[in-house]
Amino acid sequence: MRTRFDAELESLYVDMIKMGALSEDALSKLAAALGSDDRSMLGAVAEVSRQIDEKEREIEALCLRLLLRRQPVARDLRTISSAMKMVGDIERIGDNAADIAEIIPFLSVSELPKAIGLDSMIVSVTGMVTDAIDAFVHYDAAKANAVVGSDDIVDNAFDRAKSAITDMIRNGDKNAAEAPDLLMIAKYLERMGDHAASLARWVLTALDATGDWINNPAKVE
Numbered sequence: 001m002r003t004r005f006d007a008e009l010e011s012l013y014v015d016m017i018k019m020g021a022l023s024e025d026a027l028s029k030l031a032a033a034l035g036s037d038d039r040s041m042l043g044a045v046a047e048v049s050r051q052i053d054e055k056e057r058e059i060e061a062l063c064l065r066l067l068l069r070r071q072p073v074a075r076d077l078r079t080i081s082s083a084m085k086m087v088g089d090i091e092r093i094g095d096n097a098a099d100i101a102e103i104i105p106f107l108s109v110s111e112l113p114k115a116i117g118l119d120s121m122i123v124s125v126t127g128m129v130t131d132a133i134d135a136f137v138h139y140d141a142a143k144a145n146a147v148v149g150s151d152d153i154v155d156n157a158f159d160r161a162k163s164a165i166t167d168m169i170r171n172g173d174k175n176a177a178e179a180p181d182l183l184m185i186a187k188y189l190e191r192m193g194d195h196a197a198s199l200a201r202w203v204l205t206a207l208d209a210t211g212d213w214i215n216n217p218a219k220v221e
Contacts, residue, residue, distance in 0.1 A: 052094035128196035147200035154193030
């Protein structure tokens with residue numbers, strides 16, 4: 001019986017990796033579009049977002065089967081429960097990616113996103129998602145803690161971008177008309193960072209039933 005459960009749990013890990021890879025693909029396409037005048041890949045972002053939604057439903061169904069048929073306890077139960085929460089955050093990252101893809105075509109100056117650091121925000125968020133999924137699969141609390149800490153990097157980058165956009169408007173910059181769209185993209189990326197950090201927090205919840213990691217992160221390293 002345990003062998004069958006372990007096989008199904010392994011399937012869960014594989015599906016989580018696949019879902020994370022889909023979100024990374026969406027972010028990669030956004031990064032490419034933001035850094036050039038080539039917007040041809042943006043249409044694929046919506047399709048990737050749809051695939052993320054589909055994978056979310058598959059994982060939720062698998063988790064429910066594991067809970068109802070296997071009745072796991074202890075860390076297995078926390079792992080499955082956390083996975084069900086994590087897919088919601090990944091799904092929202094996919095939705096935000098699709099939202100950004102709809103805005104990018106309205107940007108007429110391709111150099112601006114990089115100039116205010118939006119490209120580095122995408123890189124940071126992508127790394128957070130990758131590491132959070134890896135931490136989940138390998139029960140790596142130290143990596144999960146690092147992901148939570150990385151949210152500060154994204155938040156600080158958002159603050160810098162917001163300041164640069166504000167200066168554009170205040171100084172009557174010739175590109176000030178781009179400001180609302182740039183600010184919206186930056187905000188979506190900041191939200192993605194929040195969701196990536198949430199992924200890592202669910203990993204820590206799976207590893208530590210007491211919840212002590214909230215006030216003592218080193219406890220579960």
